[in-house]
Amino acid sequence: MNYSDIAKLLTENELKVTPQRVAVIDALFALKNHPTADAVKEFVRKNHPNLALGTVYNTLETFCEKGIVRKVKTDRDFMRYDIITQNHHHLYCGQCDRIEDFFDEELDEILLNYFSKKPIPGWDIKNIKLQIDGNYTNHKPPKNE
Amino acid sequence: MNYSDIAKLLTENELKVTPQRVAVIDALFALKNHPTADAVKEFVRKNHPNLALGTVYNTLETFCEKGIVRKVKTDRDFMRYDIITQNHHHLYCGQCDRIEDFFDEELDEILLNYFSKKPIPGWDIKNIKLQIDGNYTNHKPPKNE
DNA sequence: TTACTAAATAAGAATAATTCCCATTTAAGA
DNA sequence: TCTTAAATGGGAATTATTCTTATTTAGTAA
Numbered sequence: 001m002n003y004s005d006i007a008k009l010l011t012e013n014e015l016k017v018t019p020q021r022v023a024v025i026d027a028l029f030a031l032k033n034h035p036t037a038d039a040v041k042e043f044v045r046k047n048h049p050n051l052a053l054g055t056v057y058n059t060l061e062t063f064c065e066k067g068i069v070r071k072v073k074t075d076r077d078f079m080r081y082d083i084i085t086q087n088h089h090h091l092y093c094g095q096c097d098r099i100e101d102f103f104d105e106e107l108d109e110i111l112l113n114y115f116s117k118k119p120i121p122g123w124d125i126k127n128i129k130l131q132i133d134g135n136y137t138n139h140k141p142p143k144n145e
Numbered sequence: 146m147n148y149s150d151i152a153k154l155l156t157e158n159e160l161k162v163t164p165q166r167v168a169v170i171d172a173l174f175a176l177k178n179h180p181t182a183d184a185v186k187e188f189v190r191k192n193h194p195n196l197a198l199g200t201v202y203n204t205l206e207t208f209c210e211k212g213i214v215r216k217v218k219t220d221r222d223f224m225r226y227d228i229i230t231q232n233h234h235h236l237y238c239g240q241c242d243r244i245e246d247f248f249d250e251e252l253d254e255i256l257l258n259y260f261s262k263k264p265i266p267g268w269d270i271k272n273i274k275l276q277i278d279g280n281y282t283n284h285k286p287p288k289n290e
Numbered sequence: 291t292t293a294c295t296a297a298a299t300a301a302g303a304a305t306a307a308t309t310c311c312c313a314t315t316t317a318a319g320a
Numbered sequence: 321t322c323t324t325a326a327a328t329g330g331g332a333a334t335t336a337t338t339c340t341t342a343t344t345t346a347g348t349a350a
Contacts, residue, residue: 016346018298023324028175052300057337059298078336091268100268107259114252122283123236123245131274138267161317163327182308197329202308204327223307 001029013066020030023048024059028069028083034090034099036078059132072099146174146184158211173214173228178211179244181223217244234275243281 001009003087007017015021027035027043035043041056060081063069072080072090080099087108101145111128119125146154151170152162159165172180172188180188186201205226208214217225220236225244232253236245256273263268 016297018346020299021235050300052302053207054301054338055299061338093264094271102265105163110255110259114255120236120247120277120279122281123277123279124282125277126239127278129276129278131276132268132270133272133274134265134268134270136267161315161326165328191336195329197331200308202327206309207327 002026009068013068015062015066019048020044020051020055021059024056024063025068025083028081032081033097034072034082036080038078040081069121074099087127087129089132091132091134091136093136094133095135099138102130102132146170154213158213160207160211163261165189165191165196165200166204168196169201169208170213170228173226174267178242179217179225179227181225183223185226219244232272232274234277236277236281238281240280245281247275247277 003022006022009025010017010021023044024040026116027040031039031043037053037056040060044051044056060069064071064081068084070082070084072082074080074092074132082143086103089102089104089107091098091102091131093099107130115125115128148167148212150222151167154170155162155166168189169185173184175187176184182198182201182205185205186196186198189196189201206215207222209216213229215227215229217227217235219225219242227246234247234249234252235241236247238244252275260273261268
């Protein structure tokens with residue numbers, strides 16, 4: 001995502017285009033594995049050494065309110081953040097802190113179908129996400145690239 | 146769950162049967178809506194006023210390690226705890242702090258089937274839970290009971 | 291370009307959930 | 321009953337996150 005795309009995204013959401021916000025969006029796209037606020041701060045400070053940690057939190061919170069970013073629940077310690085692209089599920093590794101996105105439209109279809117036929121009494125369902133717990137088995141030896 | 150059931154559960158998991166642990170198990174069964182550590186402390190102190198908050202945390206952590214209890218993290222504030230009975234999913238209300246259990250064996254069957262036919266490369270799947278976000282619409286007026 | 295203003299940010303203090311430490315107590319087995 | 325490793329109480333320490341306030345800035349209109 002280039003600068004003008006980011007600026008557009010912010011403007012569409014009635015947010016001022018500040019260097020800090022652009023930097024946070026950049027970080028969210030660059031950092032895989034659903035970064036913590038602290039990881040975003042580290043990334044962002046490479047180019048903006050004075051960017052305050054409080055600003056990172058503020059910015060992420062604002063983005064969540066606007067629906068640009070989603071908070072990711074883990075059963076570990078901190079909050080982690082996920083820039084929203086399309087509906088997707090999460091794979092959680094039980095042995096390391098990896099959280100991977102999982103896209104599967106066929107599965108989404110099945111779930112949508114299932115719950116439209118069998119609604120849950122007393123609940124108005126907005127969104128269904130899978131939390132898939134397992135172990136990441138694909139650790140490859142490092143290559144020179 | 147009566148005392149001897151709880152004692153059995155603890156012994157089976159190689160844990161000493163202490164009044165504090167029994168009280169925490171009692172609290173987890175009594176409190177609905179996936180209590181926080183603080184809610185457990187409050188409940189437990191009715192009968193054990195000196196029970197330390199640190200002990201509540203220790204006990205819950207120990208139970209999690211043994212698989213007696215599961216941590217439930219929301220995108221809000223604290224860690225919450227869920228005593229494990231059988232496989233189930235969670236309904237999260239977007240408007241209040243309600244987290245409800247959701248049991249559906251037919252759905253579990255469908256998911257099991259789906260992923261056995263279509264495994265995820267690089268991942269060894271242990272468990273699939275649904276995170277169902279929506280709004281609880283069933284708030285009833287209080288009755289005298 | 292300049293001036294204006296509401297919004298955003300920097301810096302650091304404050305808050306509070308959770309963890310840690312250690313002296314004392316206790317459950318369970320011999 | 322005795323012994324000992326494990327558990328607990330009490331409170332201090334840690335630290336992710338929020339809050340506060342003075343300063344700066346993006347966007348707008350003249």
